Amino acid sequence: MSQPAATLSPLPVKPTVRPARPEFSSGPCAKRPGWTAEAVAARAFLGRSHRAAKPKAQLKDAIDRTARVLGVPEGYRVGIVPASDTGAFEMAMWSMLGARPVDMLVWESFGQGWATDATRQLKLADCRVLTAAYGKLPDLTQVRKDADICFTWNGTTSGARVPNGDWIAADRAGLTFCDATSAAFAQDLPWDKLDVVTFSWQKAMGGEGGHGVLILSPRAVERLESFVPDRPLPKIFRLTKGGKLIEGVFAGETINTPSMLAVADAVDALAWMEEIGGLDATRARADANFAALQGWVDATPWVENLVAEAAARSNTSVCLSIVDPAIAALDEAAQRDFVKKLTKLLEAEGVAYDIAGYRDAPPGLRIWCGTTVDADDVQALGPWLDWAFATARA
Structure with missing residues (x-):
């Protein structure tokens, strides 16, 4: 007697609505809505010296707009420096750390990088490293009031952020060094x-990549002008001359040659932020995008936010864990293979790029x-994630 044919699960049906912009990468990130290369090129002083009057004025305009949109207080300096956020943070560490004890806070890869440099390269004598696993925060009550504190406001690779600055003492003796690369314009600083x-x-x-922004409080300037580190500093790290701050760095006189196309692109983004309502609007956009994604997460059984504590969840670099029992039971290498399969399906459909x-x-x-992502695109992404998960799992 013949056996009945096995019943095969039907393949999931592809969603009909696609994200208009599939760029969900955590860096470089999506361009602003309505961005065009022609609009940026029209602003750019290509083939011109960055020291000429108009290009230098555009660099100063980028600085002034940054301060204005972020609400940087009077007396703080804003400068454009080489080598992206990494260059800016390394410049600050190498120029200022060593004057007093240091507490390094680590809960993701970039914070770990700063801690490695502090302990192995700078070899700071009194340097504590307070750590937490991905998705968690270290015990912030343990930071010392007399120590310099180095931390990422938003853990770009873990999706965990500090919920506020209440844990930082108002009467602290040390300085706070804050890597805000995925928090600026989206979170309250x-x-x-x-x-x-x-x-x-x-x-x-x-x-565009390659340029960093460095913002200094008056206390940080005082440190630069009063502390001489016992190590050589390369040219691109030097912020003082003759014991005084090089003010030109904070007035558009960059340490090395910048890309004027990247500068024009930055001004284009800042102008858009001002047009839509400034910091309140940019933060609201990020909050709305996160709410759309987290709403889908809350309704989806196979995925969870990597950060269990709601107050510590990033609204920019949102990290998700696949908790489906069959996938979670796999070893780490097999889980990574599954993620690769899932993300390749989405990339092939042109609905989400670079989201592993x-x-x-x-x-x-x-x-x-x-901020530059649209909530409608986040909402459209959810069903595609479900489709890709079901397809990859099948």
């Missing part, structure tokens, strides 16, 4: 608690929900 702030154009602004989790993070997804 309490300037009275921050002395050194760095970020890059290619994150929340959707700008960071290579050092737990296997999963990382979806950028920053």
Whole structure:
């Protein structure tokens, strides 16, 4: 007697609505809505010296717009420096750390990089490293009031952010060094608690890579002018001359030659931010994007936010864990293979690019929900994630 044929599960049906813009990468990030290369080129002083009057004025305009949109207090300096956020943060560390004890806060890969440099390269004598696993925050109550504090406001590779600056003492003796590269323009930065702030154009602004922004409080300037580190500093790290701050760095006189096309692109992004309503509007856009994605996560059984504590969840670099029992039971290598299969399906359909989790993070997804992304695209992405998961799992 013949056996009945096995019943095969039907393949999932593809969604009909596609994200208009599939760029969900966490860096470089999506361009602003309506961006065109022609509009940027029209602003750019190509083939001109960055020291000429008009190009230099555009560099100063980028600085002034940055300060204006972010609400940087009077007396703080804003400068454009080489080598993206990494260059800006390294410049600050090498120029200012060593004057007093240091607490390094680590809960993802970039913070770990700063801690490695502090302990192995700078070889700071009194340097504590406070760590937490991906998706968690270290015990912020343990930071010392007399120490310099180095931390990422938003963990780009873990999706965990500090919920506020209340844990930073108002009467601190040390300086705070804040890597805000995926927090700027999308999260609330309490300037009275921050002395050194760095970020890059290619994150929340959707700008081009290669340039960093360095913001210094008056206390940070005082440190630069009073502390002489016991190590050589390369030219691109030097912020003082003769014991005084090189003010030109914060007036458009860059340390090395910038890309004037990238500068024009940054001005284009900042002008758009001003047009839509400034910081309130840019933060609201990121919040709306995160709400759209988290709403889908809450309704979806196979995925969870990597960050369990809601208050610590990033609204920009949102990291997700695949918790479906069959996938979660696989070893790490097999889980990464599954993520690769899932993300390739989405890329082949042209609906989501570059959303695999960071290579050092737990296997999963990382979806950028920053200011330049549209909430409609985030909402359209959810069904495609379900389709790709079901297809890859089948």
